[in-house]
Amino acid sequence: MNPPTGPSHFIRDIILEDLKTNKFGGRVHTRFPPEPNGYLHIGHAKSICLNFGLAAEFGGKTNLRFDDTNPEKEETEYVDSIMETVKWLGFDWEDRLFYASDYFGQLYEWALQLIRSGQAYVCDLTADEVRKYRGTLTEPGKESPYRNRSVEENLDLFQRMKAGEFPDGFRTLRAKIDMASPNLNMRDPVMYRILHADHHRTGDTWCIYPMYDFAHGESDSIERITHSICTLEFEDHRPLYDWYVEQLGIYHPQQIEFDRLNLTYTLLSKRKLLTLVQDGHVRGWDDPRMPTLAGIKRRGYTPEAIRNFCGAIGVSKTNGIIELGLLEHYVREDLNKRAARVMAVIRPLRLVIDNYPEGQVEEMEAVNNPEDSSMGTRKVPFSRVLYIEQEDFREDPPKQYYRLSPGREVRLRYGYFVTCTGVVKNEKGEVVEIHCTYDPATKGGNAPPDGRKVKSTIHWVSAPHAVDAEVRLYDNLFTRENPSDTKEGEDFTANLNPNSLEILRGAKLEPSLTGAPVESRYQFERLGYFCVDPDSTPGNLVFNRTLALRDTWAKIEKKEKGGKA
């Protein structure tokens, strides 16, 4: 048994209680049941971590089960990506890979059983009529005129439905429950519908398909699931879930509902995500700005960070919205421990050290990760002409800015102390090059014998040794905390952030980054965490900025500007 992560929650408490009362013979067996009709997103990660995490904690098992009862929406492509994603997140269903479609035969037998016991009937009402007969939230429904057909007639008709004698939607099999129930789900719900569609696994074997409600609990039962964990909107379905397994007299798992994940500045609706992809607002399902796990992975987030996040947010029945910043906190926390530090300049500005010998190159020793000494050190070449970050020089520095400016001295990390002696401007008046002198007594960045101190240390890359790269900076895809909050007549795309992607082509990297493999992660010192994008080619590295470092200076500057306004 693994120790629980974070404080307990109501689902764990239920399991603990069930273990105490021996409700399921001491077993804990959960399942993750995605419908293979889209890509998994961060919201699914919460469910995956919950189901696999809880089982692991109590020495139980978790099944991966594809809920594939609707042949019109489901595809093998999604099955593959879902399996890959669950594995990437770090979970293992071992040999327990199932499909609801594996149970179509058994489900059909059970449907016959309910017909024989008079609890299900074939209904000839059209979809439109069914809706009218259902009643409303406040008015009870009316019973279908086909409700009291004989068992023999129902049996015959249902078998002919299966045999393909009727067109799509011509008849349905319905459970005979209570058309006056205040719970609409209990008003004779449809169990089977006719759909002459090819199924991704069963092909054209079937032309009738079970509805979710008649398939899910039964699949759970077949797999001897103990705790069937799903989201809040299924609370009203639990009476039906219970009704089916009770009437069938089969093993009865317990359905438990929890709140789905919501994140600020993030959309987690499959439909809207699909719109973003189809209308070209992003480059695909794995665009690093997407909340899909494929996108998040490409962005450079780690499975560990996502798992820690999911453990920290807890589980409850409250509908809330988690701040994106909390997810980012866990990403930074994890990357801080494991990402190798390197120096890279993403907006280069030439810096010439006038008193440094022309042609001289020194190999400076740099620490790979101050958080983990086992990662060792490396050599970084230093020379007379360097690149520094444009942001690290101000000709006219505002107060509290203590980086480089005319006459001021800073430390070049692992290099030397340098003092700015002049600038070169182009015809537009922009600074294109700065000149400095260095103090040879500060080699390696060490403080000089006279005890002189500088207020700032900046990063740099030796110009003749620099490796060029493309860097992609990302910002929130939406400008509003709730992307669906729109004015009249607008849809969520009106809240798209026009600056969510910025591509920088002339970045300069220290040479140790040559040949960095796809997906490898680094901290570009003082800038943030970056990872190598699969778009990289041998001659052209492409980096994604996973996340910027926390930036106190940016905060101060923003406050100064905001204060004056």
Place this chain on the structure above:
RNA sequence: GGGGAGGUAGCUCAAUUUGGCGGAGCGGCGGACUUUGACUCCGCAGGUUGCUGGUUCGAAGCCAGCCCUCCUCGCCA
């Protein structure tokens, strides 16, 4: 409007089972440290526990009434 589920710092959650001084993480603010304005560490602020009444020596918790939010009227899941 029927039914279901919720409401505790800015956000997410504890404390409720057995009534007994309402805490944590994140965020914010301030400081220490620092060859990353990072990390780490320390401190501070922030609550009419949705509201009103009741029971009680004592209520976030128990009782009554009310308010607000979310889910639910697919042959989707």
